[in-house]
Amino acid sequence: MIPFISNATLISISNTSTIIIANKTCTECLCLSKFSYVALNCFPNNTCQYFNTFPLIYKIQLQLQAHLYFIQGVFPNKSQPCFSDISCLLNRLNASNKIYTNVSQSRSISIDNHGYLVTVSSDTSTLVRLYSGNLSSVTNSSLKPFNDVPYAIAYYNETYYVGFTKYILAIDSNNLTILQNITTSYFNGVRDMIFSSNGKLMIVTSVSNSYLLFFNQTGNWSRNYNLIHNQLVNYSNPHGSWYVNDSYFYVTSWTGNAIYAYSAINNSLVWRGRLFFYIFASPLTYSGLSLTIDQYNRYWVSSGSNGIQIYNSQGILIGTINNICSFVFDVLISSDYVLYVSCYSSNQVWRIDLNN
Structure with missing residues (x-):
């Protein structure tokens, strides 16, 4: 039963x-x-x-x-209590079972409806799908390399959204058919995509012209979106983003080395942003690539050559991980504390199981 x-x-x-x-x-x-x-x-x-x-x-x-x-008879929050303590967490990470696979210039990472770990390679201009348990490759025989360089991927409702400089492709995650080509003249370096209001709203960071772009779903269950609002930000190079709820999200500033918090006003047509905290960065480096928030409300920042930085909810640095790879692009944390790390310059994707 x-x-x-x-x-x-x-x-x-x-x-x-x-x-x-x-x-x-x-x-x-x-x-x-x-x-x-x-x-x-x-x-x-x-x-x-x-x-x-x-x-x-x-x-x-x-x-x-x-x-x-609970279809599989498994219940949420089975992670060990140790994970709530940052010192114990870092000790477990250092002693954990780690494996990696080679992916040339991997970017952002997601888990899809098949349980595959998905990313894009900006070197080979391809969609990359991996078995999340052992990082072996899933055959992508029906999908050829893209015509342009992909810079980001997001997953929502059986669809991959792949970001390029001037457009986003919506791709069916089951048969790899290209469903839509989403465009606007405001696109200048698509970097991250998050979805709100049960997919009715898509929020996109455009890195080169410093815009946040808001798209409305064209119909129920549609994979197509139309631009409804553009918002020029007062900082440089919005890059990563993190959905909290339908009226709140975060954005990272890649070159500004900071996290900004956004709250909705005027029925989500306008969003008010504020500086949340600055990211530590060694001189002449850029650290605001992506953000992941774990179940203990800790902020994991993928900081490029500065590794993975972990902050508390007050923006205080409480931990640093810099022994995985030389340039961390993105981090994904599963509900049972398996970490997936995209390492751009070392051409690797890592799987780190903190339970072993």
Whole structure:
């Protein structure tokens, strides 16, 4: 029997991959799941939400006539209590099982609906998919190299969004078909993409002209987006981003070595930004590449040649990891504390299991 909680739903407060299906009963959704997902929200309006992985930060919320199923019989937050202590965490990391694979100039990384680790190579102009357990390559026989250099990838709702200098390609994660070419004259170096309001809003950083760009989904379940708002920032080179909730997110400044916090005003048509904290950087280096927030509200900053820097919620540096590779581009942390690290200049992607 699949364990479940009545009158409850799982609410993600941090980035996680979900799929929403409408006009299906709970029984139908359970049959469709095929045990490929870790959790299922069944809403009373015949809408279902599948979770590919448990969110790092979440809450279980009361909702009458809803049901929360733990499809694989596994429950969230099974990470060991040690991980809440930064000294213990760093000790575990140094002693942990580490493996890597070669990916030429890997960029941002995500986990898709198949459980694959996905990135792009800006050297070979290709989409790269890896088995997340052992980092062996998934065959991409149906997808040829891109015509242009890719600089970023994001994943949402069975779709890869690959960012180039002047456009974004939406690619079906199941059959690798190119679904949409998303463009605007404001694109000048697409670097990161996050999704809000159940995918209705896409927020994009444009690094070379220092814009945040806001796109509206063209229809329910559509993979296409139209620009609705552009916002010039007052700092240099917005790069990475992190979704917190539908009215709050963070942006990193690549060359400004800082994290900025954004809150929504005017029904999310305008966003007010403020400096959150500065990132430590050795002289003449740029450190604001990407940001990951873990379940203990620690801010993991991918800082290029300055390694991985970990800050508390007050912006105080509490830990540094600089023994993985020479240039850290991105970090992904799974719910059970497996770290994936994209190492741009050393042409590697690492898997670090803190449980072993």
